Amino acid sequence: MPHDDHDHPHSLLPPDPALRVKALETLLVEKGLVDPAALDAIIDTYAHEVGPRNGAAVVARAWSDPAFLDRLRTDATAAVAEMGFTGRQGEHIVALENTATVHNLVVCTLCSCYPWTLLGIPPGWYKSDAYRARAARDPRAVLSEFGVVLPAATAVDVWDSTAEIRYLVIPRRPEGTQEWGADALAGLVTRDSMVGTGLARDPGTCP
Amino acid sequence: MPHDDHDHPHSLLPPDPALRVKALETLLVEKGLVDPAALDAIIDTYAHEVGPRNGAAVVARAWSDPAFLDRLRTDATAAVAEMGFTGRQGEHIVALENTATVHNLVVCTLCSCYPWTLLGIPPGWYKSDAYRARAARDPRAVLSEFGVVLPAATAVDVWDSTAEIRYLVIPRRPEGTQEWGADALAGLVTRDSMVGTGLARDPGTCP
Amino acid sequence: MPVTRVHDMGGRHGDGPVTPAPQDAPPFARPWHARACAVTLAAGALGLWSIDRARHARECLSPADYIRFGYYEKWIAALADLLVATGAVTREELRGAPATPSPLASRRLAAADVAPVMGRGSPYGRDGAGPRFAAGDPVRTRRPARNLYVSGGHTRLPAYAAGHSGTVIRCHGAHVLPDASAHGLGERPEPLYTVAFRAADLWGVSAHPADSVRLDLWESYLESP
């Protein structure tokens, strides 16, 4: 058990992180514990297939399909599974709807839990000490660093992902999009808006 | 005010610590803010004059002079001032007497406060993260790392130096020293025994 | 309070501003980040440790390493520690000695299984005792935040939320208890709740009076106030 073993085996590996990874990969492949083709498949999955487009599709549908929104509210895990979004770091999903009076912000202060199935690999800032240390205590200052200034009357609910529940923020639907279809709506939904550090794009400025 | 100024001026100095010190010293001397001869005098003071011999003299006298021990209990600052021990990081002194049932251990979890006038500059371990983090929570494990194993019936009182009170531990006087004079007794008193991470030397093993 | 580790940083002062990234930034900033991620997931698929044990291995990095290492450096360091702790590799192999074929090779994740394994995940809900608390109930978190089974062990109650009063807003059924699972003590599932705390109760008057902080907490972390 590595519990407070102060003679950490990792110190036996080369200090340079890229060489460290390479040394461990080589060793595991040689021992038959890791298949290099599986590594390529994992990287391909998270570099190209699983990313914030998934979450954006969920948000766009929640905005435009009231029956889906109902299912999302009742059991978000099942509702997003309908759309094919299941798996690692997305086993238990809860959707958080922003309103005129409540803004939701997601953090993981203890590590970097994040809804991989819907948003992919977390961005660097989400994993940074600054975000982890400050988001729960000082969310409005953190939001201002993302250019988001909320009305003082809007409450901020911060969700610290301490268990295996993964949170997806449903940003507010921009005004003037009543006629938009789901695909166009999804183009308004940024990664940050689904973590709560951003808002959906203004349709007037959208490409 | 340097309060959470994230553009810390210190980063403008050379990264190597020895060069950093030299650069700052040179600048302050050039500006007329620091006298090089004063630096030498300060170093001489703490390298050669003020050190654990002071504390050992206090302990030896406390062991051998009951009237002094009474004064030490009543007002340790005044009692050690009688012996000439006054000044920076020794403005307010409290003596802690070890007994058969209580062992005292001193730490400063928030920085490295230490009774300079009696013990000089703190040793590296006293300033280490490991000592600061662990001494208050797990004093018996820390003591064991110094080779000190206390009877289970002995209570450990840990003193966290959070204000300007500086603590001097009075170790237990070794058996078989009834006839010893103060100078010989002082030879039994180690630095660690006055912090509480050691005991007084066994007279049988003393040089 | 710090009966905890350096990873438990929620509420800490002294960190600088957060640096946002473009919405379309590539998920892996460096090629070796992608390799580190993939090696960790592939090794995890051997089934030698739980996610809780893997988290605890990262938390057990020395405070200095935890702070100076980047995200994937922590992953790789903890992975090496876990592989040695479980006997999957030896210290000598980490040092560069010739690798011995592993009897665990039959568990190797095949490329063809990546999609189904990642797409399935591993749900943490379990059958278990019914919940003691209901939505709307006031609760208080235990204090200090610590593992009750192992001194210094893994727990998911952040120090900033220990000993505070809040309100249950949801019960998620029974989930695997990290405090046990991280230490090979079985899953010991317990009801998991989302609990809301007033930000001002946690942080004092500097917090906005309308704001809240919500955490997912197991039943043994909670008591009636």
Added chain:
Amino acid sequence: MPVTRVHDMGGRHGDGPVTPAPQDAPPFARPWHARACAVTLAAGALGLWSIDRARHARECLSPADYIRFGYYEKWIAALADLLVATGAVTREELRGAPATPSPLASRRLAAADVAPVMGRGSPYGRDGAGPRFAAGDPVRTRRPARNLYVSGGHTRLPAYAAGHSGTVIRCHGAHVLPDASAHGLGERPEPLYTVAFRAADLWGVSAHPADSVRLDLWESYLESP
């Protein structure tokens, strides 16, 4: 809890063993340690900051710097920050621009004054209000551990001791309040007490039942339980 900074490490898990030193180890392990100590004391003698402000400058180093810097590296970094903050030196001078003679040179500590200045120290006792608590009184520390004047400001209540019940064992009279003094808010002297806590109350059942932890705490850190 971590409404605090990385310096507030009492109780933290994950640090390795303590490494003792010979009883007669030289006080300065490296020549530059001695220079760093002397420069800091000599600059401090200019009277531009209180000891509390100097401590806070060290605490305000970034968490990464605080952990990776050695003791005297922290001193020198904080000294540079303080000298700029007080206007005694400029950023340009730190960068290597030619030094301008300082109008504060008249305050320079002369070599002949080192012994009397160091030997005098600066006592922190002050006239002030009489104590509200007496030895034997039960008290509870405030929670969270934080500066009431400045968000994230200096305080000397460690997080591990916040919100705990203890017993006053001694009153030291009124002392300068660090929470004010560190931020240029005057000395605001308050009665200072030594308070004893049961170790088991602070750390849980892993503590020895007979053990205690004692801290020196100002009156505004305490309330009646």
